[in-house]
Amino acid sequence: MSIKEQGYTHWDGELAPGRFPWKPITRYGIKLTFKRKFFKPFFFMTLLPAVVFLAGIFISERIQDFEFMIKGSSTPFTVNPGYFYTYFTSVLFMIVLILVFAGSGLISDDLKHNALQLYFSRPLKKKDFFTGKVAVIVFFLFIITLVPGLILFIMKLVFSGSFQFVRSFPWLPLSIIGFSVFITGFFACYALFLSALSKNRRYVSIMIFGLYIFSDILFGIFYGIFRKPYFCLLSIKANLQQVGKLIFSQKPLYDVSPWYSILVLCLFCFLAVLFLSHKVRGVEIVK
């Protein structure tokens, strides 16, 4: 029955926020990504390196069964932190391609469709909005970094049948988690930042892919001319490799402290967050 008294207010209780207000944004983002053309086959393809590295672990533990394959090889085939580092750096390119599908439209689509004002006229904080968007990237990147990393570690123990590997490298699970989180955090900022630059998802896709490649080319050019390893700080890939070397206790790839790479990547993330918090607001700004 309708209420005819105009002064009536229907509800007078305490207003409480929902527990995970960002969840619908994440769910929708993931759903939309899977709807994209060619994404599903591509996504399963990104899991292939994990399968290859898993086979590598199996071979290393059953080396006597595979001697015919490694005949003549000067270096013995061993699984160590470097092996895990190699896995992570080998999927960097895959990650960028995943971002092209999953990250490019995250904010640009909202800007294109004026959806921000609808989001922010709901009980949703800016923090929740970003959490929802970041969670989409976290979902996809963890599937090709953290999850396979930990599975490879566990399978190493299973195939070896002893805890010798854990005793030798007790910190390795933490390195796997740490590097996965670092890569994911950086690429989340990277994708969201570029996604907020344009309303056109295609331009953003090009930027995500192009900037990654271009930064590496730039490093190659400057390094070729000046022969200074410090130019590796210009390359996203080289910086991530340096950080990976540090986290997996390996000798740095270039003769530069990996801490500089961490600094460069963190600075990029900081600037990206600043830009995003300025760019993402409920209404258009009149100038």
Add this chain to the structure above:
Amino acid sequence: MNTVIETDKLSKWYGNVLGLSDVSLKIKPGITGILGPNGAGKSTFLKLITGQIKPNIGTVRLLGQKIRNNYCLMSKIGFCPEQDAFFDEMTGWEFVTGLLKLNGMSNDEVRSRAKDSLEIVELINDKDRVIRSYSRGMRQRLKIAQAIAHKPEIIILDEPLNGLDPLGRRKIIRLIKEYKTEGKTIIISSHVLPEIEAITKKIILIHQGKIFAQGDIHYIRDLIESHPHMISINCSDPRKLAAKFIHKDFVLNVNFGTSQDSLLVETNNRDKFFGLLPSLFVEEKIDVFSITSPDDNLQAVFDYLIGS
């Protein structure tokens, strides 16, 4: 009646551009029309009262609470933006349910409320069509559906009748009027005066970022002393009637229309004029066909106030 929305010295600038200046008002339940030409500050006002932008000066209180950064209060507001805000590849159903989920409702509740709201705006049969295939009117109704779906106390509609055909317009006007009877507070902005006039008599006139007038349209008209009221009378003997008026000090001007039976009178005291008019008709035995006030409408009030 409770004050639902209260603003105090609300001001907003966009760089050097003035969006809104020193707006203090109280809005009570019922329908309130925000009226003003394009760029007057209507959308700025609506965005300020929904907490989407921060005022440079002043405060906004909704249901007695500060709106800015009070995210929980957003569940009490339904906002229908002026611009289209759709993901074209979504269906109408996905759009409404997706936004409802942001209100933290359970799946069952989301489904039932989405169904209710789409029924209200008569889109339930088209709910599974992608928004891209919707007409302009359907899109407008879908925007309204998402604004009312979570059953908010306060419904804010920014230019909801823009670009609609007369049929679509009538549907939305009826819908808004129905909501009024449920004790909701509805704020509707428009730059098209007859639209607002068809919906409510309670208006706020905004021009150049300032509130020019607030209240009942006829009350505001009475306050404008610089412009005498015009009254058009169609009767059997306009000249006889004019002769009677000419001696009255509250009658400022008398004109005869192009047709034989019309008379246009300007008065600075409408009450006295209408108090006298029936007795004159009786005494002089004049047949009256029609009496109208051509400038007692929103358009005239608006024109007088902004000086156009």
